[in-house]
Amino acid sequence: MYHNILIINMMQIGDLMLTTPVLQALRRAYPTARLTLLADSRWQDLVECNPHLDACLFMDKKGTDKSLLAVLRFIRRVRAARYDLVINLHRNERSSAIAALSGAKKIIGYSKPLFASGFTQVMKNPSLARRAGKRRIPGTQHQVHSHMDVLRQGLGIEPYDGGLEMVLSEENVQLADKLWQEHFAPEDKVVAFNIGASWTTKRWLDSYFAQCADQLLEKGYKIAFFGGPMDLAIVEKCRGQMEQKDSPNLHVFTGQVSLAVLAGLLRRCSLLLTTDSGPMHIGVAMNVPVVTMFGASPVPGFYPYDGRSVLIKTPEPCHPCGIHECPKGHGDRPACMVNIPVAAVMHYVWALLEEFQGLPACQLPDHPGDYQCRVVELTKGDL
Numbered sequence: 001m002y003h004n005i006l007i008i009n010m011m012q013i014g015d016l017m018l019t020t021p022v023l024q025a026l027r028r029a030y031p032t033a034r035l036t037l038l039a040d041s042r043w044q045d046l047v048e049c050n051p052h053l054d055a056c057l058f059m060d061k062k063g064t065d066k067s068l069l070a071v072l073r074f075i076r077r078v079r080a081a082r083y084d085l086v087i088n089l090h091r092n093e094r095s096s097a098i099a100a101l102s103g104a105k106k107i108i109g110y111s112k113p114l115f116a117s118g119f120t121q122v123m124k125n126p127s128l129a130r131r132a133g134k135r136r137i138p139g140t141q142h143q144v145h146s147h148m149d150v151l152r153q154g155l156g157i158e159p160y161d162g163g164l165e166m167v168l169s170e171e172n173v174q175l176a177d178k179l180w181q182e183h184f185a186p187e188d189k190v191v192a193f194n195i196g197a198s199w200t201t202k203r204w205l206d207s208y209f210a211q212c213a214d215q216l217l218e219k220g221y222k223i224a225f226f227g228g229p230m231d232l233a234i235v236e237k238c239r240g241q242m243e244q245k246d247s248p249n250l251h252v253f254t255g256q257v258s259l260a261v262l263a264g265l266l267r268r269c270s271l272l273l274t275t276d277s278g279p280m281h282i283g284v285a286m287n288v289p290v291v292t293m294f295g296a297s298p299v300p301g302f303y304p305y306d307g308r309s310v311l312i313k314t315p316e317p318c319h320p321c322g323i324h325e326c327p328k329g330h331g332d333r334p335a336c337m338v339n340i341p342v343a344a345v346m347h348y349v350w351a352l353l354e355e356f357q358g359l360p361a362c363q364l365p366d367h368p369g370d371y372q373c374r375v376v377e378l379t380k381g382d383l
Contacts, residue, residue: 013278176264196231295336307370
């Protein structure tokens with residue numbers, strides 16, 4: 001039995017959200033243990049209210065904790081906590097080093113080779129794509145399933161999978177509710193747009209998003225644009241291509257809300273139209289049906305973990321390249337995304353809106369265990 005457990009994932013928004021099922025699984029397996037999560041301080045909103053955690057450690061890896069000396073000081077802090085089990089859920093140098101040097105009695109998970117000798121047991125992550133010559137082979141299973149395999153292989157337990165989870169503080173719930181009431185009426189049916197992504201090759205064309213927004217507005221839906229400050233320029237570019245860019249039913253929250261308030265707003269939306277991005281996974285955690293487009297991203301590893309959602313995969317044979325700039329495209333028009341047409345996307349947008357009657361996510365029933373989204377395999381004949 002373990003009494004003091006540290007879980008490590010200091011990567012991006014989506015990576016952290018895909019760690020949340022592990023927290024619930026560990027709480028069920030070790031109900032009296034002290035569970036601590038180590039995460040990037042930028043994403044504190046995502047996990048600080050998680051009901052399965054006793055504590056969080058946050059590392060400012062882009063700021064005060066960036067230097068080697070600061071990392072060593074942080075490792076000293078981890079060692080002082082005397083964890084008896086450390087689980088590392090991302091295979092990068094910093095996380096691997098902290099886990100390997102934590103001083104814990106048992107250390108399991110993913111590791112870079114340099115630090116593997118410090119682990120009790122190192123597992124492969126079959127969710128990640130790999131290179132085979134010039135080809136990139138996608139992973140074989142979802143990232144959540146790989147994390148659960150870490151628990152099975154390293155701890156000998158059959159973990160419970162409760163899906164992605166995010167709990168908001170009462171303060172953030174109130175902030176989101178107030179903002180919603182300022183912009184929308186109770187009867188409004190709102191479709192959320194997240195058009196930004198960390199790579200250009202993950203972004204569907206802004207002109208395509210503009211056409212979708214116009215079609216939804218014509219049918220009486222309201223539109224809410226989300227995203228961070230880095231997405232302001234592309235949202236404005238998208239809006240500039242809309243026929244109804246000055247519609248009072250178009251609302252832009254881009255760069256204006258925290259991740260927690262974003263989540264609070266998403267739970268009132270009827271659908272999220274999004275790229276492969278952190279907000280996509282937040283939407284899943286908030287029970288919002290998702291329609292997403294995958295170009296460079298590998299489908300098996302990182303699809304929206306929700307059986308009601310739809311993923312539309314590019315027909316380009318180079319999928320999933322995993323590169324950030326498309327050699328076959330033109331600037332911000334990667335070939336894989338050019339070849340996911342608006343008509344195909346809107347077909348599934350309309351289908352989900354009809355299926356769930358445009359109800360807000362907070363009124364939709366939970367669906368435990370139903371996490372395999374529908375993957376639509378486009379062909380060249382669909383273009």
